[in-house]
Amino acid sequence: MTMHIIHVVGARPNFIKVAPVLRALASRPGVKQTLVHTGQHYDANMSDVFFQQLGIPAPDVNLSVGSGTHAKQTAEIMTRFEPVVIERTPDMVLVYGDVNSTVAAALVCAKLGVRVGHVEAGLRSFDRAMPEEINRLVTDQLADLLFTPSQDGDINLMREGIAVEKIHFVGNVMIDSLVHLLPEALRRGNRDLPERYALVTLHRPSNVDDSEVLRGILQSLLEVSHDLAVVFPAHPRTRQRIAEFGLNADQLRLLEPLPYVEFLALQRTATVVITDSGGIQEETTYLGVPCLTLRDNTERPVTVSAGTNVLVGQDSQKLGSELTKILDGKGKKGTIPPLWDGHAGDRIAEILIGQ
Ligand code: UD1
Numbered sequence: 427m428t429m430h431i432i433h434v435v436g437a438r439p440n441f442i443k444v445a446p447v448l449r450a451l452a453s454r455p456g457v458k459q460t461l462v463h464t465g466q467h468y469d470a471n472m473s474d475v476f477f478q479q480l481g482i483p484a485p486d487v488n489l490s491v492g493s494g495t496h497a498k499q500t501a502e503i504m505t506r507f508e509p510v511v512i513e514r515t516p517d518m519v520l521v522y523g524d525v526n527s528t529v530a531a532a533l534v535c536a537k538l539g540v541r542v543g544h545v546e547a548g549l550r551s552f553d554r555a556m557p558e559e560i561n562r563l564v565t566d567q568l569a570d571l572l573f574t575p576s577q578d579g580d581i582n583l584m585r586e587g588i589a590v591e592k593i594h595f596v597g598n599v600m601i602d603s604l605v606h607l608l609p610e611a612l613r614r615g616n617r618d619l620p621e622r623y624a625l626v627t628l629h630r631p632s633n634v635d636d637s638e639v640l641r642g643i644l645q646s647l648l649e650v651s652h653d654l655a656v657v658f659p660a661h662p663r664t665r666q667r668i669a670e671f672g673l674n675a676d677q678l679r680l681l682e683p684l685p686y687v688e689f690l691a692l693q694r695t696a697t698v699v700i701t702d703s704g705g706i707q708e709e710t711t712y713l714g715v716p717c718l719t720l721r722d723n724t725e726r727p728v729t730v731s732a733g734t735n736v737l738v739g740q741d742s743q744k745l746g747s748e749l750t751k752i753l754d755g756k757g758k759k760g761t762i763p764p765l766w767d768g769h770a771g772d773r774i775a776e777i778l779i780g781q
Contacts, residue, residue, distance in 0.1 A: 436527025446771030548579025597765025
């Protein structure tokens, strides 16, 4: 009997997470896979290039929802995804991470009585001002299978009353993609870069949507640029805000969003990465590169307890003092968390086959 699995992805980090699961399931007999792209991210440099580099086949269905308020985007995904599920009658729908596409697809399936698997379950920042935290909480309540990247995830889920049989600690699928494409990143290397540089990414609404907060962060980065070059591939939201607020980012090397392999190559040789992304906290921990996170909390605490991550919030003094430590060679060294080994996708496939 064939098992039909629909994967739902929509935003940049989803693409990195789905690739190893698709690959692991492709080698199993009796599995039919359908890939649905919601269209939450649609620019070529936020979507198509990730499909190419990660070897993801073209989506079978593109819902083309585009941008909108949270309610609009979530509702649009639900409205367009529901007929796909009804028509294609999957045995299981897999959702990834914590974006609006994740929760929207999980809600549709829960109402239709279709089983849902959540890849990257159990992460909690305990900060409900973050839209992703709402998405995580709701998705995990609805999911039938919960695949966690770290053991803190299992503890969070059990505390929320999720039955232990549903929870599977499988490791980190984002690291699967990193391990897979690191040789390619090493092969390409970096050109036109100074030996020491800070790599910056910034896109959280809490950091970029308020003009005074964003002005403060850019000021701190300007101070960083006195010590070393600042390379800053900017998310479209951030670029829009810098222009809209009339802010000055001239001292920073502002770039368009980069493809996966190019960004990985830049991370690997960075002196320090300064970010508010979730996935980059994990990638730097794996690579052993110091990471300063511009947030007060993280849903990925293992990157702080075991890895190279330090939370600096929006405190420019703390950013400065942590940067000094790193430049003096006294940055955190860190270790790689359990099961961040490039085989999380295989473990997920194994569990799905056993269902
Ligand atoms: C989304 C996720 C966030 C994730 C991030 C990764 C939610 C709630 N947020 O945030 O968790 O870390 O993706 O990048 O799902 N835009 C473009 N081109 C695109 C996509 C977006 O120009 O291809 C612009 C639009 O102006 C849009 C804005 O970016 O309004 C924000 O996009 P959206 O998908 O709403 O959220 P992200 O900030 O990308």
